[in-house]
Amino acid sequence: DGGITQSPKYLFRKEGQNVTLSCEQNLNHDAMYWYRQDPGQGLRLIYYSQIVNDFQKGDIAEGYSVSREKKESFPLTVTSAQKNPTAFYLCASSTGLAGPGGELFFGEGSRLTVL
């Protein structure tokens, strides 16, 4: 079945450590996105990528980094510079520009807790 796989589902981190969240899709989508979800704040865009080897900052990119070496993969690293990393992280993909419809397909999410 086609879809988006995020791992791990739950992750605990000590302060000062970098952690990497995995996102893999087999939908053959060009575009991939990382969102952060906090209670009462909806979804906020961290980074997105429209094509391999290219990505753009979203609204809250500080303290995060990404790579897009393969079309199927878009890992997110939460660095020690991120001041408040405890959150639920959602990865999504789409066919690309919103002209054809813009629907996002989401993974099941990863919950990061900083101890």
Add this chain to the structure above:
Amino acid sequence: AQTVTQSQPEMSVQEAETVTLSCTYDTSESDYYLFWYKQPPSRQMILVIRQEAYKQQNATENRFSVNFQKAAKSFSLKISDSQLGDAAMYFCAYVRWEADKLIFGTGTRLQVFP
């Protein structure tokens, strides 16, 4: 800048009844898409319904329908014959034509009582 506002943090409905979730947005664009996404307790977001701004007819998907008022920049979701499985967070989202990122509202938590 475009914004999406969901003014109802929580709503509740009795099973089999109808409920309407509100969404307003602000944009100067004329061509755009609007979406309602559902996030059940499992946390995986799924698309409920989509509306193209150039279409005057309101979108409908089975028990889900929208009331799209372009001039008023309003996009409400009506759920008819509510079911227990409809309990979830519902997010309204906007994207302008050929843009590359959606803008989400803060969500409405819907509870469904038997």
